[in-house]
Amino acid sequence: LSGNRYSKLAEINTSNVSQLQLKWIYTVPLWKQFYPDTSYFRENFKYFGLEAVPLVADGILYATGPQQTYALDARTGRQIWLYSRPRTPGIVGDAALGSNRGLAILGDKVFMVTHDAHMIALNRTTGQLVRFKVMPEKPMHYGGTVAPMVVKDMVIGGVAGGDWGIRGFLAAFRASDGKQVWRRWTVPAKGDPEAKTWGGDPAETGGGGTWITGSYDPETDTLYWTTGNPYPDSDDRGRPGDNLYTNCILAMNPDTGEIKWFYQVTPHDVHDWDATAPVVLVDTVLQGQPRKLLLHADKNGFFYVLDRTNGKVVVAKPFVKVNWASGIGADGRPQRVPEGGIVCPESGTNWNGTAFSPETHLYYIMAVEKCMVGLSAGNWKGKHPAEEVAKKYLEALDISDGSVAWKIPEVGLADGKRDAGVLATSGGLLFYGDPSGDIVAADARDGKALWHFTTNGENKSSPMTYTVDGKQFVVLAVGPNILGFALP
Amino acid sequence: MLAVAVPPLWGQSSSTSASPSARGRKIFASRCAACHGADARGGQYGPALVEKSDLRERPVSWFRDLIRKGVPSAGMPPFDLPKVELDAVATLVHSLNLPAAQNAVPGDRLAGQQYFFGQGQCASCHMVNGKGSAVGPDLSNLARDLSVAEIQSSLLQPKAGITPGYESVTVHLRNGEILSGFARSRSNFELVLQDMKGKFHLLREDEISSVNENEPSPMPPLEASPEDLQNLLASAEGTARSREHPKSPHLLNPAGFPSRGSFILSPVTG
Numbered sequence: 086l087s088g089n090r091y092s093k094l095a096e097i098n099t100s101n102v103s104q105l106q107l108k109w110i111y112t113v114p115l116w117k118q119f120y121p122d123t124s125y126f127r128e129n130f131k132y133f134g135l136e137a138v139p140l141v142a143d144g145i146l147y148a149t150g151p152q153q154t155y156a157l158d159a160r161t162g163r164q165i166w167l168y169s170r171p172r173t174p175g176i177v178g179d180a181a182l183g184s185n186r187g188l189a190i191l192g193d194k195v196f197m198v199t200h201d202a203h204m205i206a207l208n209r210t211t212g213q214l215v216r217f218k219v220m221p222e223k224p225m226h227y228g229g230t231v232a233p234m235v236v237k238d239m240v241i242g243g244v245a246g247g248d249w250g251i252r253g254f255l256a257a258f259r260a261s262d263g264k265q266v267w268r269r270w271t272v273p274a275k276g277d278p279e280a281k282t283w284g285g286d287p288a289e290t291g292g293g294g295t296w297i298t299g300s301y302d303p304e305t306d307t308l309y310w311t312t313g314n315p316y317p318d319s320d321d322r323g324r325p326g327d328n329l330y331t332n333c334i335l336a337m338n339p340d341t342g343e344i345k346w347f348y349q350v351t352p353h354d355v356h357d358w359d360a361t362a363p364v365v366l367v368d369t370v371l372q373g374q375p376r377k378l379l380l381h382a383d384k385n386g387f388f389y390v391l392d393r394t395n396g397k398v399v400v401a402k403p404f405v406k407v408n409w410a411s412g413i414g415a416d417g418r419p420q421r422v423p424e425g426g427i428v429c430p431e432s433g434t435n436w437n438g439t440a441f442s443p444e445t446h447l448y449y450i451m452a453v454e455k456c457m458v459g460l461s462a463g464n465w466k467g468k469h470p471a472e473e474v475a476k477k478y479l480e481a482l483d484i485s486d487g488s489v490a491w492k493i494p495e496v497g498l499a500d501g502k503r504d505a506g507v508l509a510t511s512g513g514l515l516f517y518g519d520p521s522g523d524i525v526a527a528d529a530r531d532g533k534a535l536w537h538f539t540t541n542g543e544n545k546s547s548p549m550t551y552t553v554d555g556k557q558f559v560v561l562a563v564g565p566n567i568l569g570f571a572l573p
Numbered sequence: 574m575l576a577v578a579v580p581p582l583w584g585q586s587s588s589t590s591a592s593p594s595a596r597g598r599k600i601f602a603s604r605c606a607a608c609h610g611a612d613a614r615g616g617q618y619g620p621a622l623v624e625k626s627d628l629r630e631r632p633v634s635w636f637r638d639l640i641r642k643g644v645p646s647a648g649m650p651p652f653d654l655p656k657v658e659l660d661a662v663a664t665l666v667h668s669l670n671l672p673a674a675q676n677a678v679p680g681d682r683l684a685g686q687q688y689f690f691g692q693g694q695c696a697s698c699h700m701v702n703g704k705g706s707a708v709g710p711d712l713s714n715l716a717r718d719l720s721v722a723e724i725q726s727s728l729l730q731p732k733a734g735i736t737p738g739y740e741s742v743t744v745h746l747r748n749g750e751i752l753s754g755f756a757r758s759r760s761n762f763e764l765v766l767q768d769m770k771g772k773f774h775l776l777r778e779d780e781i782s783s784v785n786e787n788e789p790s791p792m793p794p795l796e797a798s799p800e801d802l803q804n805l806l807a808s809a810e811g812t813a814r815s816r817e818h819p820k821s822p823h824l825l826n827p828a829g830f831p832s833r834g835s836f837i838l839s840p841v842t843g
Contacts, residue, residue, distance in 0.1 A: 144775050158758060158765050158775050165758045165765050165773065166738070193707065193771075208700060210771040213711030215703030553775075 132501045134543030135562035137187045141551040151183025159553045166212030180228025187232030196240045198229035218263045225251045236339045243295025247313035253293030267342035271330045284325035292316030293331040297361040297436045308339040313359035327352035332360045346396035358384040382450045386433040402487030405433040431457035438506025438547030447481040449507040475499035493532040497521030506547030518544025597665030623722035628670040637663035673716035678810040685808025710736040731792035741787040
């Protein structure tokens with residue numbers, strides 16, 4: 086009434102105000118106004134969140150969003166430039182939802198894959214388009230969500246759309262001029278030797294997306310990349326056989342795309358079990374032997390430790406409830422058992438970031454316990470038993486035997502593409518965004534939460550850490566925000 | 574200030590005298606130029622009709638109605654022209670504020686490109702579609718964003734309109750260092766300075782002794798012959814066509830590939 090905007094509250098005062106810290110963020114879901122009112126968008130935009138993991142170079146943080154790239158001052162998050170492309174009609178799948186998982190840097194350029202599967206190069210100073218390259222060769226339901234990867238003088242990009250009908254491929258382009266160096270199809274053409282794994286007659290749109298960034302081992306000059314499910318995933322009537330190279334871990338010559346070896350994680354998939362969980366390259370002592378290993382906790386519920394020189398299975402064990410196979414045989418193939426009405430898991434992991442700590446010798450993943458109604462041709466309609474609610478766990482896997490060393494249950498919804506990942510640091514810490522909107526720092530030895538920060542946002546990305554001006558930052562995209570944390 | 578004579582904003586040679594655009598120009602010259610200026614940049618009695626971005630969204634019908642009814646309160650009389658003439662002049666005035674990309678700009682595009690990368694030395698600071706230097710603002714979208722008149726003004730009077738993020742500053746640091754360049758990002762507490770080599774310097778308030786605003790633009794006014802300027806404007810128009818977004822780009826759409834002829838240069842390879 087006096088108009089005097091004065092408060093007698095004095096808890097925060099001159100002597101302690103320097104310790105005032107950001108306590109929470111709420112994001113106004115304004116973007117909801119700008120998307121089509123269809124059931125697909127209604128379902129998925131209830132929980133929009135950035136999925137990109139930023140990169141930092143020369144003090145500049147680069148990140149991507151829906152058809153956008155941001156260059157920020159890594160100390161302050163302040164925008165230096167923003168590149169934005171319009172949305173284009175007709176895009177389907179995750180790409181239509183604005184999912185984009187990051188970028189790659191080489192020289193004076195940053196590279197991003199757009200939702201319409203263009204590989205674009207931006208100048209790092211101006212943030213403007215230098216060049217674009219349409220990656221597909223033919224019109225299909227291609228999408229783009231992957232963070233491209235730089236190997237030598239090439240930038241490598243994959244495609245999404247395996248649930249909508251594409252012929253999957255991975256392609257390498259010369260970074261300097263965009264010229265294609267090689268293209269590795271993940272679905273054979275008629276007459277290729279692999280065609281016999283499709284009953285001799287592979288569909289032109291056989292799936293096999295390449296929508297998650299692989300790994301590169303410079304020592305053996307090997308590029309590792311994973312592939313997605315065959316299409317259509319729940320209808321296998323037209324594709325008898327293993328369906329190579331869907332649901333595979335491919336080890337390739339990075340100069341040619343030639344396959345050195347492959348491991349098919351789920352032959353003849355009918356459950357949408359893309360093999361697109363991370364492939365983590367680790368050199369460590371296992372069972373008394375120094376080994377070159379590849380770690381992979383798959384959507385199908387098994388955790389695999391492979392010898393990455395030859396693709397042989399060293400360890401394979403379920404990390405969630407699995408009822409579709411009794412184990413992985415000596416030949417590396419899953420020992421399938423007859424499936425009932427309920428298949429476990431639905432999707433034990435996904436593309437989200439994982440971490441192996443050489444200090445604890447544990448492999449950290451976000452696992453989801455959930456079973457699903459097994460759908461196949463002929464039973465799509467009719468009554469199905471009710472499904473349980475998905476439950477998420479932070480799991481630490483022992484790579485020597487694949488066992489779950491410990492797991493921490495997470496409160497909050499695990500579905501809705503909330504594929505948040507884990508970062509481990511040599512500070513003995515794990516960082517991750519939990520499904521209820523907190524950012525958590527946990528003890529890497531036992532998973533005990535040591536710190537948390539409430540964002541109330543959707544965690545769909547993985548944290549990363551960097552140092553600028555001698556100060557360590559931990560950064561994570563939550564909802565439509567990118568948050569940076571550091572010590573005072 | 575103007576180093577050169579200002580060339581026409583609209584074409585004179587490409588169309589026959591019977592074409593609508595020629596008719597529009599003729600009517601403009603006889604009916605409008607006396608107040609609005611022969612170059613539409615304003616005259617003694619009427620305001621400029623170019624570099625008015627608020628006119629960009631107006632449809633042709635809005636101009637037609639305005640010309641027909643006039644603006645008596647501002648001294649503009651109604652023009653009771655035959656429909657065909659009204660349409661022609663309304664279309665012409667409407668086009669004056671459209672992005673350059675939506676207008677046919679007369680001139681030799683190829684010669685304009687050569688001037689951009691050669692004699693004009695534009696590419697020593699500016700990049701177009703990935704070619705040139707990244708020191709100054711990228712110009713790939715120029716013709717999508719600016720009208721011909723606006724591009725012309727920015728060439729002849731660079732200080733008049735500075736691209737946000739390219740304000741020229743000199744920063745004295747507490748350690749004695751002096752940095753000059755563009756304030757690409759600035760707040761009360763920090764400054765991201767881009768030097769003239771394209772490198773970013775992340776500066777915090779406590780590192781900065783003073784920030785001095787320089788001359789608005791380090792770009793010199795263009796000194797070119799009217800012909801070179803016209804060609805440059807024509808080549809700028811050409812850049813925009815290459816930037817058009819493919820219509821169904823998840824499909825392999827030929828429209829996604831810029832046609833070679835419409836490029837100021839052709840960086841898309843492979």
